[in-house]
Amino acid sequence: MPHQPSELSRRNFITALLATGVSLRLNARTGAAVDDLSAIEQTMHDFVVQRMIDADGLCRSMLCLATLAPWTNADLARTDQRRVSDKFRMRITDMFQNSTDKAGCLTYENALMATGEFAQSQIIRYRVTRENAAREQAHRAIRGILAVIDEGRHYMPGWLPKPFGGVRNARNSHEMSVDQYTKAVVALHDWRPLADKAEQAVIDRFFIDAADFFIARKWRHAYRHRTIVTADTHLHALGLYVPLAVLAAKASGDDRYLAHLATFDAAMNTALADSKLNSFNSTSLIGEGYYVAMQAGSRDPRLPRMIEWLWQLGAKCVDENGQGFVPGKVPMPDSQATRLAAIATIVETQRPATRATALARKILAGNREPSKMWHAFDGLTECLAEISITSWLVAYWRLREAAKR
Numbered sequence: 376m377p378h379q380p381s382e383l384s385r386r387n388f389i390t391a392l393l394a395t396g397v398s399l400r401l402n403a404r405t406g407a408a409v410d411d412l413s414a415i416e417q418t419m420h421d422f423v424v425q426r427m428i429d430a431d432g433l434c435r436s437m438l439c440l441a442t443l444a445p446w447t448n449a450d451l452a453r454t455d456q457r458r459v460s461d462k463f464r465m466r467i468t469d470m471f472q473n474s475t476d477k478a479g480c481l482t483y484e485n486a487l488m489a490t491g492e493f494a495q496s497q498i499i500r501y502r503v504t505r506e507n508a509a510r511e512q513a514h515r516a517i518r519g520i521l522a523v524i525d526e527g528r529h530y531m532p533g534w535l536p537k538p539f540g541g542v543r544n545a546r547n548s549h550e551m552s553v554d555q556y557t558k559a560v561v562a563l564h565d566w567r568p569l570a571d572k573a574e575q576a577v578i579d580r581f582f583i584d585a586a587d588f589f590i591a592r593k594w595r596h597a598y599r600h601r602t603i604v605t606a607d608t609h610l611h612a613l614g615l616y617v618p619l620a621v622l623a624a625k626a627s628g629d630d631r632y633l634a635h636l637a638t639f640d641a642a643m644n645t646a647l648a649d650s651k652l653n654s655f656n657s658t659s660l661i662g663e664g665y666y667v668a669m670q671a672g673s674r675d676p677r678l679p680r681m682i683e684w685l686w687q688l689g690a691k692c693v694d695e696n697g698q699g700f701v702p703g704k705v706p707m708p709d710s711q712a713t714r715l716a717a718i719a720t721i722v723e724t725q726r727p728a729t730r731a732t733a734l735a736r737k738i739l740a741g742n743r744e745p746s747k748m749w750h751a752f753d754g755l756t757e758c759l760a761e762i763s764i765t766s767w768l769v770a771y772w773r774l775r776e777a778a779k780r
Contacts, residue, residue, distance in 0.1 A: 419767050419771075428493075433523070445482045490516045492562070494520070497510070499565075501513060526545035532587070533585040534551070535551060535559060553611065558663070561664065566578070614660035617668050653689060655692070659717065689712075690734060716767070719734065
């Protein structure tokens with residue numbers, strides 16, 4: 376868009392700027408400043424609804440930056456002729472190995488995370504506005520997640536596959552990750568109070584089945600058939616394993632699930648001192664997962680301490696303009712700072728001195744356009760970061776909810 380010349384004189388411009396600054400400072404105390412973000416919220420929401428959501432209610436992931444649409448296999452065939460990342464020599468589809476439908480894999484790689492976050496944002500929106508449209512959009516996303524869970528049962532109860540190719544092909548997927556599980560569990564937990572009795576029973580059954588699934592595997596799984604993931608080797612798995620044990624115990628009335636929490640003691644203690652947990656993905660997964668465990672009744676003091684630690688680490692990776700970055704000799708811009716913003720109200724409630732919501736507002740104001748929010752991971756910079764967009768919405772509606780208190 377071409378730059379539009381201002382009609383304000385320099386003096387009037389400065390006067391207006393100062394007035395805006397005073398207004399924002401006043402609003403920061405009242406919580407009303409979040410209203411200044413409402414136009415961006417509409418942009419983010421419309422992008423999700425119009426471009427990301429499929430017919431089953433799942434949010435497509437990693438849209439092509441050039442087209443703002445899902446990649447096609449023809450697109451990928453052209454892209455694969457060159458190396459995208461000099462660091463890893465990684466092409467955009469290397470992680471899908473020899474799949475015959477790499478576009479279907481890419482489009483649904485992060486679908487459960489994005490769908491869970493969009494559902495969560497609309498659940499909070501409904502609590503704030505009581506708009507039926509918000510409730511229905513949340514429910515549509517939840518139904519999409521439940522459909523994948525149902526497909527997963529064809530292999531084993533509690534198995535939540537990455538729905539490569541969409542719901543219709545989900546049962547054929549042999550891939551999963553704790554990231555996708557975590558955001559699905561968070562969304563189902565948040566939706567449960569709004570569900571009818573039958574749907575609550577389905578959700579509770581999944582919490583139990585998923586816990587049993589991981590217990591049978593000693594709380595580990597094979598990622599892409601080549602990497603064994605445990606809480607000790609991949610600390611972000613704590614964001615799933617800890618709340619899942621708590622939720623399964625609550626849903627079943629069987630406290631034996633809680634005994635499994637001791638399995639994670641060493642990893643939980645390690646995480647509290649690990650300064651390398653400064654990725655926004657770890658912040659989101661562990662922070663949101665631990666918060667669910669707290670809501671479900673856990674009184675482990677390490678949970679709120681860890682959420683604050685994640686905030687401290689993540690806040691160091693946000694510049695003065697609200698832009699996130701991956702630390703390094705040459706910092707890489709990372710739009711997933713919105714995932715840090717999403718836990719701001721949780722952090723500030725625990726410790727008001729953090730003024731976390733002020734940074735959250737800055738982050739949201741600094742990330743205004745979905746088409747400029749791409750994945751920072753080497754090899755994926757040609758893909759939109761769907762979870763940056765959905766996390767933006769979670770952060771916004773949490774700020775709105777906090778402003779009502």
